[in-house]
Amino acid sequence: MSDSSWSDRIVGERMTVDQEFSSRIQSSEFSNQQWSLVMTATTFEIENPDDPERARMVANTDQVDQIIPELENVQAGMGAMAGESGGSSSGGGIVDSIKGALGLGGGDDDHEAQLKEAERLTQEYADELQARLESNGRWDAVREAAADEE
Incomplete structure (x- = not known):
């Protein structure tokens, strides 16, 4: 096994794909x-x-469900910094926030939709990252390093 994991070896490609x-x-x-x-x-x-024929980069989003409620807080904080009022056209407001925190609002559908969108986009990202590694001729080395780590 090597000093660094395969994922540490692709930081440059990830930065490019991020952009x-x-x-x-x-x-x-x-x-x-x-x-x-x-x-x-x-x-x-x-x-x-x-x-080599079946190897595929995948996004593991098992932990994303845990941060979905925080996404609303980030958005609310951004709205407050921009000077938006608490009652936006998408519902919002303090009462809806409290209901959501207590699990009483219609937030489950929103959370499910956000989770599905996050899963879709992260897999698209993984596909792009793999394509970049393939085009740079690095995919086989990264794949083999991942196999060595198993």
Whole structure:
């Protein structure tokens, strides 16, 4: 086994994909700060790393569900900094926030939609990252390093 994990070896490619992916985030329902939280809760894995034909980078979003409620706090904080009032056209307001915190609001549907969007976007990101590694001729080395770590 090597000194660093395969994921440590692809930091440069991730930075490039981050920049290229920013336009997709801007057209999504997530702000940049919200996307950063989603990415912090996401890990990337290589499925079937010993099989060159079936190896695939995947986004593991198991932890994202835990940060979904925080996404609303980030958005609320951004609105407050921009001088928005507490009652936005999307509902909002302190009563809705309290209801949501108590699990009494209609937030579960919103949370499920945000989770699905996060899962979709993080997998698109993983696909882009794999494509970048393939185009740079680094995919096989990264895949093999991941297989060695198993």
